Amino acid sequence: MTAVPANMPIPGHIDPVPVPRPITEREDGRIDLLGLPKKQIAGLFEEAGLDRKQAKLRAKQVYHWIYHRGISDFDAMTDIAKTMRPWLAERFVIARPEVVEAQHSSDGTRKWLLRTADNHDYEMVFIPDADRGTLCVSSQVGCTLNCRFCHTGTMRLVRNLTPGEIVGQVMLARDALGEWPKGRMDMADEETEAEYTADGRLLTNIVMMGMGEPLYNFDNVRDALGIVMDGEGLALSKRRITLSTSGVVPMMDRCGAEIGVNLAVSLHAVTKDVRDEIVPINKKYGIEELLQACADYPGASNARRITFEYVMLKDKNDSDDDARELVRLIKKYRLPAKVNLIPFNPWPGAPYECSTPERIRSFSNIVFEAGISAPVRTPRGRDIDAACGQLKTAAEKKSRAELDRIAAEKQAAQD
Numbered sequence: 001m002t003a004v005p006a007n008m009p010i011p012g013h014i015d016p017v018p019v020p021r022p023i024t025e026r027e028d029g030r031i032d033l034l035g036l037p038k039k040q041i042a043g044l045f046e047e048a049g050l051d052r053k054q055a056k057l058r059a060k061q062v063y064h065w066i067y068h069r070g071i072s073d074f075d076a077m078t079d080i081a082k083t084m085r086p087w088l089a090e091r092f093v094i095a096r097p098e099v100v101e102a103q104h105s106s107d108g109t110r111k112w113l114l115r116t117a118d119n120h121d122y123e124m125v126f127i128p129d130a131d132r133g134t135l136c137v138s139s140q141v142g143c144t145l146n147c148r149f150c151h152t153g154t155m156r157l158v159r160n161l162t163p164g165e166i167v168g169q170v171m172l173a174r175d176a177l178g179e180w181p182k183g184r185m186d187m188a189d190e191e192t193e194a195e196y197t198a199d200g201r202l203l204t205n206i207v208m209m210g211m212g213e214p215l216y217n218f219d220n221v222r223d224a225l226g227i228v229m230d231g232e233g234l235a236l237s238k239r240r241i242t243l244s245t246s247g248v249v250p251m252m253d254r255c256g257a258e259i260g261v262n263l264a265v266s267l268h269a270v271t272k273d274v275r276d277e278i279v280p281i282n283k284k285y286g287i288e289e290l291l292q293a294c295a296d297y298p299g300a301s302n303a304r305r306i307t308f309e310y311v312m313l314k315d316k317n318d319s320d321d322d323a324r325e326l327v328r329l330i331k332k333y334r335l336p337a338k339v340n341l342i343p344f345n346p347w348p349g350a351p352y353e354c355s356t357p358e359r360i361r362s363f364s365n366i367v368f369e370a371g372i373s374a375p376v377r378t379p380r381g382r383d384i385d386a387a388c389g390q391l392k393t394a395a396e397k398k399s400r401a402e403l404d405r406i407a408a409e410k411q412a413a414q415d
């Protein structure tokens, strides 16, 4: 084994690991339609033998049942001819991610441990509030970016989640919360659109803040959110969806242009030294480059601000000077910004502590007095390890020491 040099940089591969895997093959040979757009469903129906016109019509109906109604049994699709339903069921399924465990926090937060068809575990979290309910969705199993304060960052990346596995999280949450429109939904039915989108829903917002770096799984995240935002799909407004990135600068423009959701950026530090240490992707895309990409983000405005996430780490990034520098940077780039101060959520073996409440207050005041909103996020679901940065599935455990060793060996092999 190679000795680790004392001045070794914080390890962590910075480039995305390409793990293409569109649809996982099913053992029974049927194709899972979950996560597929209408066009692709029509293509599959045509390949299976329907003529083009039929395929298009059936795809429209099935798409509506899947995403608007949450139906996963072809037999319940009442506007499709009775003889057609078994034909569909022989060739296709509408699956859900498998739920391995569901946990309830004392504060109402719920966490689900999910399993992919090829046996990888990932998590989603639902956070209810008085005026909204937010689902925190994962984009990858694990993460390639070893942010030093993040528990997920101690997992290796196993693979990107498919669009079906991403949309599947939202579908499961709606199942669990009982939030599918009732009614029969025959196409000829009198039911109106208003009945589907009735207010008073529990699940109102989505944040791509679970496991993984969504911009390193761009295509699948874009396709999944496309279905979530589609008026004929899950019909959630893009204003209610936020994607959080650790700063994958080259993908930010495409994120704004092709997905168009709200942007959150995990800034966490205002100097190169500190950000290099705690968010290692900074060594590739530095703070100034990142903030310029934020200034250029399509669709950002005072009405749709960019959120800067800032985890409060004791004696690391939490001084008054840090707060003043944060203000200076936001003003320099004229960013329509708000700052979200996140008290550090501890996990076993974490190398940091949370800043004191007084320190957080002082930091928040400095930012706030400069005219920038800087609320402190209340930690939720800490008792079930569902809070920010605590997600990590037992099945994929790898200790930080082990990761450091692997990175050092890789480095040595390259030298």
Ligand code: SAH
Pocket (backbone or CB within 6 Å): 147, 149, 150, 151, 208, 209, 210, 211, 212, 213, 214, 244, 245, 246, 265, 266, 309, 311, 342, 343, 344, 345, 346, 388, 389, 390
């Ligand atoms: N990979 C993306 C999205 C997932 S992380 C990103 O990094 O932005 C969601 C948020 O939780 C990020 O801002 C992340 O920095 C923060 N976070 C990670 N670990 C944390 C911890 N232990 N305590 C508090 N926040 C944490």
Ligand code: SF4
Pocket (backbone or CB within 6 Å): 143, 144, 145, 146, 147, 150, 151, 152, 153, 154, 210, 211, 212, 213, 246, 266
């Ligand atoms: Fe990955 Fe985000 Fe955790 Fe960093 S904070 S390791 S990018 S999930």
